[in-house]
Structure formats: structure tokens, C-alpha cells
Amino acid sequence: MSRRKTTMASSSLTKPQMRGLLAKRLRFHIVGAFVVSLGVAAFYKFAVAEPRKKAYADFYRNYDSIKDFEEMRKAGIFQSAK
């Protein structure tokens, strides 16, 4: 059933975009996807991965495993080394 569009003679609406709608949407979303994924990756690298690497490097720089072991032994957690 067709609907009649009733407009006054004097008013004329601008012609809407008729073509290339999918292309426009695809471009927007592909660019956005690249930007968002690169942004998230960069954020993760500099907020999570780099600090973690630094924390491990700092921990093991002056780490004395024998001293650590003696502390644990004195605390009494081992069964085979009292």
C-alpha cells in the first residue's frame, strides 16, 4: 500500500544521500577499528607490559636466592629443610 507524501509546494527538503551508504559506513568502521585496536594495543604495552618487565628486572637485579631461602627456612615452611 503506497503512502502519500503530502508536502506544501513552497517547502522543499534537501535530497538525502542516496548512494554509497555502505561504503561510507565501511570506511568509518574500518578506520575506527584500526585506530581503536592500535590504541588499545599501545595502551596495554605501555600501561601493563613495560611496567611488568621493569618490575621483574628490578626484583631480580639484586636478588640473593640463598638469603631468600634462609628466610623461608627460618619461617618453617619446608618439610625437608628445618
Place this chain on the structure above:
Amino acid sequence: SIHLPLESSDKTQGVSSPGCLKEGLTSSSVLRANLQDTLDSIQEMSFRAAWSLVLRKGGLGMRGIHSPGGTAHSKEKMPPYTSYHAQRSYPMPDEPFCTELSAEQQALKEKEKGSWTQLSHAEKVALYRLQFHETFTEMNRRSNEWKTVMGCVFFFFGFTGLLIWWQRVYVFPKKPITLMDEWKAQQLQRILDMKGNAVQGLASRWDYERKEWKK
């Protein structure tokens, strides 16, 4: 003057449009809106009022009596209305809104079979109203239903909380020994002694010299 094609005033104008015989539906949709607002105002009241709200909401769900088309997707014929129900996802149902036409409306329908340039603006509006109950704007108008829904959702959250509280008091068995505070403290001490996750985790937050959590 420039105005939108189908204002509400167009319902009363027109050469031969006394309105659909089911014009009472317009007032019933207004009535339903008023009913909706009344429901929202009742929401804040006591438990009993909330219960009556639930009952009335159930009554709304059975709105086949007061509005066209029964429930949103039923196709039963409820006299004297047809199963016309338009919504945003299904805007142009198969059947026209008005099928029982008065003599004037039938004459208009006959005129529609001729050239449409002969129709006046008011006649076009009348024909539209016969075929479709509301304009897209009217059909898509927002409502306050979400407030009712959220209110009922929160109400049932609260009721469930009460049930779970009762359950904890009267149903749960005694706490196992491993959940007692003394046991948990000894367990934490053992983890700290073992230096569990000493780089970034739990033991890294403990100050071993001062025997307290790091600030």
C-alpha cells in the same frame, strides 16, 4: 503556513472524514497513557501498592480488550477491531486500520480509485488515517514504560535479597573451619612466609622489615 503533513488537528478537519468508526481507540490510547502515568506515580508506595501494580501490569499485558490487535503479536480478531497493530519494526500491517467504513468514507475510497490529484489535502489525510492509525511520529512516540520495568526489576532484586537473607539465617550450615578468621590469618601468614607472588603480587605488598603492609 508550513506545517507537518499530519497534525493531530487533521483528525477533526476534513471533507468527509468523521474519523474511523474505531475513533474511540484514540481516546483509549490516551487513556492508556494516563494509566501508564498513574502507574508510575504509584511505584514509590508501599509493598501492597507495588503488588497491585504487578496485578495491574498483568492487566495491561492482557490489553486485547482496550487496544487494537490484542497483544503485540497476536492475530486474533477481537470484535469490532481488526488485528491491526503497527510498531517500529512492523510499520505497515497487511490489513488497513479501518475496515468498517461509513457511507462518506466509502465514497472517499471510491474517489481514491480515480486520479489522486483530485483529492484535497484533507481527503488525503483522511485516507491515510483510514489505512494507518497513526503517523510514524505518533507510532514511535516514547513512553514511560521503562520506569515501570526498572521499578519492577529493582523490586524483585530487593525481594530476592530478602529471600537470600532468610536462607542464610535458616538454611545455611555452620561455617567450615577453613573460613574462620584464625585459620585465614594463619593461611595468610604461611603465604607471606613462602613469598607468594613476590614480584608484583601479594608478598610484594608486605613489608618484611616492619612486618606490616606497605603503604
